[in-house]
Amino acid sequence: MSLPIDPPPRLLMGPGPITADPRVLRAMSAQLVGQYDPAMTAYMTETMALYRQVFVTENEHTFLVDGTSRAGIEAALVSLLEPGDRVLVPVFGRFGHLLTEIAERCRAEVHTVEVPWGEVVPAELVEEAVVRVRPKLLATVQGDTSTTMCQPLADLGEICRRHDVLFYCDATASLGGNELPADAWGLDVVTAGLQKCLAGPSGSAPITLSPRAAALIAARRHVEAGIATDDDVPRGARIASNYLDLAQIMEYWGPRRLNHHTEATTMLYGARECARILLEEGLDRAIDRHRRHGEAMLAGVRGLGLQVFGDVAHKMTNVVAVHIPDGVDGDAVRAGLLEDYGLEIGTSFGPLHGRVWRIGTMGYNARTDAVLTTLAVLEQALRAAGVPVTPGAGVGAAREVYA
Ligand SMILES: Cc1ncc(COP(=O)(O)O)c(C=O)c1O
Numbered sequence: 001m002s003l004p005i006d007p008p009p010r011l012l013m014g015p016g017p018i019t020a021d022p023r024v025l026r027a028m029s030a031q032l033v034g035q036y037d038p039a040m041t042a043y044m045t046e047t048m049a050l051y052r053q054v055f056v057t058e059n060e061h062t063f064l065v066d067g068t069s070r071a072g073i074e075a076a077l078v079s080l081l082e083p084g085d086r087v088l089v090p091v092f093g094r095f096g097h098l099l100t101e102i103a104e105r106c107r108a109e110v111h112t113v114e115v116p117w118g119e120v121v122p123a124e125l126v127e128e129a130v131v132r133v134r135p136k137l138l139a140t141v142q143g144d145t146s147t148t149m150c151q152p153l154a155d156l157g158e159i160c161r162r163h164d165v166l167f168y169c170d171a172t173a174s175l176g177g178n179e180l181p182a183d184a185w186g187l188d189v190v191t192a193g194l195q196k197c198l199a200g201p202s203g204s205a206p207i208t209l210s211p212r213a214a215a216l217i218a219a220r221r222h223v224e225a226g227i228a229t230d231d232d233v234p235r236g237a238r239i240a241s242n243y244l245d246l247a248q249i250m251e252y253w254g255p256r257r258l259n260h261h262t263e264a265t266t267m268l269y270g271a272r273e274c275a276r277i278l279l280e281e282g283l284d285r286a287i288d289r290h291r292r293h294g295e296a297m298l299a300g301v302r303g304l305g306l307q308v309f310g311d312v313a314h315k316m317t318n319v320v321a322v323h324i325p326d327g328v329d330g331d332a333v334r335a336g337l338l339e340d341y342g343l344e345i346g347t348s349f350g351p352l353h354g355r356v357w358r359i360g361t362m363g364y365n366a367r368t369d370a371v372l373t374t375l376a377v378l379e380q381a382l383r384a385a386g387v388p389v390t391p392g393a394g395v396g397a398a399r400e401v402y403a
Contacts (some may be wrong), residue, residue: 014346017195027273057182063207063253069172069193072205075146079246082106088135090121093144118310123155144176157186177290177318199363220248290317296398300375303397318362
C-alpha cells in the first residue's frame with residue numbers, strides 16, 4: 001500500500017513554485033459546494049473584484065482560467081489570434097520563445113525582436129518592429145524567469161496605443177512583486193499564475209481583458225451545441241480551442257453563467273485567498289517587500305563572492321541569477337542543498353542550464369529569515385564545493401541592507 005502524502009519539509013527558494021502561504025493551503029482544504037450554488041457564484045464575483053485590484057484595472061472581464069499559467073497564455077492567444085494575424089513578440093528569454101511557439105500554433109504570422117539573454121528589449125527596437133510589421137498584437141513577457149529580467153512595459157503600452165496594436169503581457173513571474181498597473185500602462189490582456197509572488201500553488205491563471213480585447217473576442221462567439229439558444233447566433237471565426245475559449249468563459253463568469261467547464265473550486269478558493277493576502281498587506285507594500293528582500297539577497301550573494309548574471313538594473317525584484325563558480329558542479333551543489341538542508345534553488349534553461357543558479361525571494365518566502373537562512377546555507381555549500389568564502393559575508397551583507 002502506498003503511504004499518505006507527507007512531503008519532506010522544504011524551503012523553496014528557487015524561481016517558483018515557492019512555499020505556499022499556509023493560509024492559502026487552509027482555504028484550499030474547505031469543502032466543495034455546487035457549481036451554481038449562490039455561495040460559489042458569490043465567491044466567483046468576489047474573486048473577480050479582488051483580481052481587479054491586483055491587476056489595478058477597471059476591466060469587467062477579470063477572472064480565472066483553470067489550469068497553470070500557460071493555460072492563461074494559451075487562452076489569451078488562441079482567443080485573440082486568427083490564422084494569418086500578425087503578432088510581434090519581444091524575446092529576451094525562454095518565455096518569449098514560449099509566446100512565439102503558442103502564437104505559431106494559433107497559425108498566426110509571428111515576428112520577433114530578440115536581444116541576448118540577460119538584457120531587456122529597448123522600446124525603440126520594439127517601435128521600429130511595430131512600424132515594420134504592423135502587428136495586430138504585441139505579446140510580451142514582463143518578468144522572464146529564465147533570465148530574471150523585467151521588461152519595462154509603460155513605454156510599450158504607449159507605442160501600442162499610438163499604432164493601434166493590442167497589447168498582451170504574461171506576468172506569471174512578476175505580478176504581485178513588481179509594478180503592473182494594467183490600465184495605466186495600456187495593457188489589453190494580462191495573464192498570471194499563483195506560484196510566484198502570489199504565494200499559492202500553480203493551477204489557476206488570473207486574467208484581465210480590456211473592453212476592446214473583450215469585444216474582439218466576443219465577436220468570435222460560438223456557443224456549444226446542446227446549450228446554445230436561438231439567440232446564440234455564431235459570429236466570426238470560431239476560436240480553435242473549446243476549453244480555452246474566452247468568448248464562452250467570459251459568459252461563464254458573467255451574469256449569464258453560461259455552462260462551460262466545471263469550475264476548479266479548490267483552485268478558486270486558493271486564488272481568492274492569494275489575492276486577499278496580497279491586498280490585506282497592500283499591493284504597494286507587497287511590491288516594496290519584494291524589493292527589500294530582493295536587494296538583501298542580491299547584496300548577500302555578492303557578499304559570498306558570486307557574480308550576478310544579467311543587467312541588474314532591469315532585474316525583477318523577486319529573483320536573482322548568479323554564475324556558478326568555475327569548477328563547481330552546480331547540479332551537485334543544488335542536490336546537496338536539498339538533501340542536507342531541505343533548501344531548493346534553481347538552475348535555468350537552454351544556454352543558461354548549469355551555468356547559473358536562480359534564487360527567488362517571492363511571495364510567502366520574501367521574508368528576512370528565509371533570505372538569511374538561504375545565504376547561511378549557501379555559504380556552507382560553497383565552502384564544501386571548494387569555493388573560498390569569507391565566513392558570514394553573505395548574511396552580513398544582507399543584514400546591512402535590512403539595517
Ligand atoms: C514567465 C513565465 N511564463 C509562463 C510560465 C509557465 O507557467 P506554468 O508552468 O504555471 O504553466 C512560467 C513558469 O515558470 C513563467 O515563469
